[in-house]
Amino acid sequence: MPLQEHSWYDHVRLKRVFVTDGTRHQVVLVDVRKLLVCADRDNTDYVLKPVAEWHSGKVRGIREFLDPDNTRVPQMPYVTISTRRAPGLLGWVGLEREGVVAFRNGQHRARYLAEAGARWFPVEVHEREALLLRELCGAADDARTVVRATSLNSGGGV
Incomplete structure (x- = not known):
């Protein structure tokens, strides 16, 4: 995945979470901004603060974890999505709904990638x-x- 605003490296590699046949999971290429808007609506008390508010050790750890030079390729984020009534009159009468994304795994990765300038990335x-x-x-x-094009130029991986 290309990164546009990252001084440490210009791309990351991600692999699937579920790789065996019959897993019933799919990879979806998402728009980072849209995904995080939906994720910020999650009311399970596990929505992370912006990356700028993380302690330096957390930032360094996720940066090193995602480094494309690592031999271990990190897994892509794994999410669930549902809808709920949107706020306002149209939501109240059931005519307007909004998406809510919950991370099963990979919320730190997703938020760090967004901060690093990723516009899209795959999730499962x-x-x-x-x-x-x-x-x-x-x-x-x-x-x-x-x-x-980025996958081909970086030697594989997504």
Whole structure:
């Protein structure tokens, strides 16, 4: 995944969480901003503070963890998505809904990548939620072209 505002490296590699056949999970390329807007709506008390408010050891650790020179390729974030009534009159009468993303794994990675200038990245989601995730948080079609070119230039991985 290309990073546009990161002084340490210009891309990261991510691998699938569920790799065996029959896992019933799909990879969805998401728009980082849309994903984090939905994630900020999660009311489970596990929404992280902005990266600028993390302690320096946490920032250094995630930076080293995501370094593309590491032999261990990190897993892509794993999420769930649902909808709820949107605030306001249209939500109250049930006409408007908003997406809510919860991270099962990878929230630190996602927020760090956003801070580092990633515009898109892949996440894994259960197949029954993949269509909703694409609809509410999916990346633009041109993102696939950029990601594919970056993957080829960096020697594989996503």
